[in-house]
Amino acid sequence: MEVLNNLLTGFGVALTWQGLLYTLIGVTVGTLVGVLPGLGPSATLALLLPVTFGLDPTFAIAMLAGIYYGAEYGGSTTSILLNLPGEAGSVVTCLDGNLMAKKGRAGAALGIAAFGSFIAGTIGLIAFTFMAHPLAKWSLSFGPPEYSMLMMLGLVAAASLSRDKVKGLVMAILGLLLGTIGTDTVSGSERFTFGIANLMSGLSFIPVIMGLFAVGDIINNFTETSETGASVTGVSYRLRDLLPTREDWSYSIWPIIRGTVVGFLLGTLPGSGAAVAAFLAYSVERAVGRRRQLLGTGIIEGVAAPESANNAVTAGAMIPLFSFGIPGTPTTAILAGALMMYGLQPGPFLFVNHASFIWAVIATMYIGNVMLLVLNLPLIGLWVQLLKVPFYLLAPVVLVITVIGAFSVNNNIFDVWILLIFGFLGYLAKKNKYPVAPLVLGMIISKKLEQSLRRSLLMSLGDLRIFVSSPISLALSILVAVALLATIFSFFKSKKGVRTQGA
Amino acid sequence: MKRIVQVRKLVSSLVVMLLLLSVLAGCSGSKTSTDKTASTAPQQKSGYPTKPITFVVWSSAGSPLDLFMRKLADLTKKELGQPIMVENRTGGNGAAAMAYVNSQPADGYTVLSTTGSLTFAIAKESVPFKADDFIFVKSFQAEPSAIAVRKDSPLKALENFIDYMKKHPNGLKIGGYASGGFHQYVLYRLQQKANFEATWIPFEGGADAVTNLLGGHIDVAVITPSTALNQVQSGAIRLLAISTDKRSPYFPDVPTFKEKGYDIVEMLWRGVMVKKGTPAELIQRLNQAFDKVAQNPDWKKYMTDYKQEEYLLDSQGLTELVKREIADRRAFLEKGGFLKKK
The missing domain is CATH 3.40.190.150 (Bordetella uptake gene, domain 1)
Structure with a gap:
């Protein structure tokens, strides 16, 4: 009950007009940052850090945290409307989200993304409020062998991303290979850099995904002779007609809950990130969802699950920061820096020495989540209008946004070339019906998987039993094996089906 | 007509967003140039x-x-x-x-x-x-480098660590940030002077190494001590030695390598x-x-x-x-x- 008491005191601070104002500024900037591709929350936080100096620390941190979780809300918008993922976490949302938009259901997709984000964010916060301690313990139990198996599970999930398993596999392997570009952190040697200094830290991720999805799509549209552009007609633009229907809700509610659990648990693990969570949430739907066969054709579950997952990650990621003082993501690292700037040492002592501060910040997060929902729902009406813009007007604007976005990640023109090269690759893939999502997943997982594997083997001096020696890694190994067998089984079954049909 | 107006509105709002983006990306430049202190500061001849x-x-x-x-x-x-x-x-x-x-x-x-x-x-x-x-x-x-162990580790001092490693080559799992980087270099210097063999497990960041130490996945971490500030202060992590010249004001209880007879001063x-x-x-x-x-x-x-x-x-x-x-x-x-x- 002490927790509730503390939280209520926190709300006392959060509900003052300054508390509300700075939270509102934070979540508004966050939404904007999420919508704009390329400009990520970590860069924004770093740039705004000096501005917050002089503010009351509670309000400053409330604002900065608002940018962090607000950005995950906005991330879905361009994915759904323009097939333009601005963050790694919203790549999966493109798959069904953009197809929904093309069917004239952009409003429902955006709506469920907003509601799903709200629900996930709030459940995540409640879990964070009441279960931070046991969850912190669970996150510590993940060492290199456990991560290896977790990433293996993610890799198996690649199969769930496309209907054509063979092409999906080809792209996933290509992604794995692309992920090996750069300096190998185990041996310190360079791989596939061809002496290009810009490749030494690997391919920048944002230009790659923007290229594969948005630029590839645009080139493809230009080559199609059919009438493109404002293809969606006869759709009502009244907000009430845009929001998810009762039917949508009945399909989405379980995916949202499952996505939240997956996202939150992965969020507590430092370094696994929003993207892996979103991909895993999607593959969970592929495995157990009611309409699992229809995933990838533009159904609402395909938006609800990953969008809930990537928001739940932000709440989960606060746990390592506040329980150990160890940030698990680049963005929480900057939050840690901000706390230090105010002389507040991130970590468990915050709850002891600065209890009123920390509970006030947590309270603002609850309020911020409500604000984000209120802010984002009316925006849907505006966003959907974008689809009325003819393609010949929209395409150049999107291209400019992607180029600026790619450049602004590192202020490096090299990334613009990456964007264009991958745009062309994305076009080739689209023309030949190769799915690009498995490639992205492969790229995300590649580095982490390889390093965890090699680290585990360094730890065990080459003994493979390390992967089944702890309860968690054993459980994950079994899960990987089952998922793999199920995939292979269903592949041969469907192949047989096709063959008998053909004969 | 109405549609064209709407389209125009949209395009212009997109342009505004673009401008905002570039302002944010171009960042602190505009902030610093409007700073009042710049004009009032003493000008050098x-x-x-x-x-x-x-x-x-x-x-x-x-x-x-x-x-x-x-x-x-x-x-x-x-x-x-x-x-x-x-x-x-x-x-x-x-x-x-x-x-x-x-x-x-x-x-x-x-x-x-x-x-x-x-x-x-x-x-x-x-x-x-x-x-x-x-x-x-x-x-x-x-920032210095320090040798860190968990609270429950039997290694109480640097001597214990070195003795153990001499008796059991590669016997402990030792890790830290990067491969062929600063912390591994500090361990290497110690290996040279104390003469023992060790396998290095590289991590992607110091924080990563600390959580792995806390979770019991490795036995010893070589880290920048401020990475584990909370744990050092609460006693969850013990620092055996630090690579400063004199004792660090932030970690006054931690002996330097020098005190322990190993002339390793690396920052x-x-x-x-x-x-x-x-x-x-x-x-x-x-x-x-x-x-x-x-x-x-x-x-x-x-x-x-x-x-x-x-x-x-x-x-x-x-x-x-x-x-x-x-x-x-x-x-x-x-x-x-x-x-x-x-």
Whole structure:
């Protein structure tokens, strides 16, 4: 009950007009940052850090945290409307989200993304409020062998991303290979850099995904002779007609809950990130969802699950920061820096020495989540209008946004070339019906998987039993094996089906 | 008609968003130039600086090096009477930023961040530059490396650790940030002096190594002690030895390697450098300003808040240190097989 008491005191601070104002500024900037591709929350936080100096620390941190979780809300918008993922976490949302938009259901997709984000964010916060301690313990139990198996599970999930398993596999392997570009952190040697200094830290991720999805799509549209552009007609633009229907809700509610659990648990693990969570949430739907066969054709579950997952990650990621003082993501690292700037040492002592501060910040997060929902729902009406813009007007604007976005990640023109090269690759893939999502997943997982594997083997001096020696890694190994067998089984079954049909 | 108006509205709102993006991305430039203090600060007769200066940072916004450069820029602009922009140019372990600074005139208006990791990069030839391509202006701060174990570890002191390793070669799982980097180098120095064998498990960051230590996945971590500040203070992590010259004010209970009889004093320093050929009087002018900054109470507070050790070396001292470090690190990298076979 002490927790509730503390939280209520926190709300006392959060509900003052300054508390509300700075939270509102934070979540508004966050939404904007999420919508704009390329400009990520970590860069924004770093740039705004000096501005917050002089503010009351509670309000400053409330604002900065608002940018962090607000950005995950906005991330879905361009994915759904323009097939333009601005963050790694919203790549999966493109798959069904953009197809929904093309069917004239952009409003429902955006709506469920907003509601799903709200629900996930709030459940995540409640879990964070009441279960931070046991969850912190669970996150510590993940060492290199456990991560290896977790990433293996993610890799198996690649199969769930496309209907054509063979092409999906080809792209996933290509992604794995692309992920090996750069300096190998185990041996310190360079791989596939061809002496290009810009490749030494690997391919920048944002230009790659923007290229594969948005630029590839645009080139493809230009080559199609059919009438493109404002293809969606006869759709009502009244907000009430845009929001998810009762039917949508009945399909989405379980995916949202499952996505939240997956996202939150992965969020507590430092370094696994929003993207892996979103991909895993999607593959969970592929495995157990009611309409699992229809995933990838533009159904609402395909938006609800990953969008809930990537928001739940932000709440989960606060746990390592506040329980150990160890940030698990680049963005929480900057939050840690901000706390230090105010002389507040991130970590468990915050709850002891600065209890009123920390509970006030947590309270603002609850309020911020409500604000984000209120802010984002009316925006849907505006966003959907974008689809009325003819393609010949929209395409150049999107291209400019992607180029600026790619450049602004590192202020490096090299990334613009990456964007264009991958745009062309994305076009080739689209023309030949190769799915690009498995490639992205492969790229995300590649580095982490390889390093965890090699680290585990360094730890065990080459003994493979390390992967089944702890309860968690054993459980994950079994899960990987089952998922793999199920995939292979269903592949041969469907192949047989096709063959008998053909004969 | 109505549709066209709507379309136009949309396009224009997109343009506004674009502008906002570029303002955010172009960042602190606009902020610093409107700073009032810039115009009221004392103007130097010599001329330099007569226009805004750019500080280039080779790591991403929000990193410790970035925070260092931003704080330094903030305080230096008051001394120099000119605004200072901070630009992040990441890529290629600093090579992208170095190439950019090299493409600018050697007029003291482009100043680049530098750290002790540069000497690794030069020794490893992983950047296409040599120490002579730059003039090292000043170092300000440094962080040591320390040997850390969990609370429940039977290793109570450095001696226990070394004895155990001598009896059981590769017997403990030892890890830390990066492969062939600073912390592994410190362990290597200890191995050389105490004569034991160890396998190094590289992690992607110091924080990563600390959580793995806490979770019992490794037995010993070699880390920057401030990474595990909470755990050191609460006693969850014990530091066996630290690589400072004298005991660190932040960790007064932790003995130095030197005290324990191993002459290992290694610090990962941070400072600034400029392109070679920059006139000596400009460097002197910069150094004057930096000297004042280093004494500024604001600066001292920042140093304490972030648990940084003061490490002030002037141009000459820093250049000598860089030369020595490159030679030492090359020897370490050769021994560890990190150098490219020629």
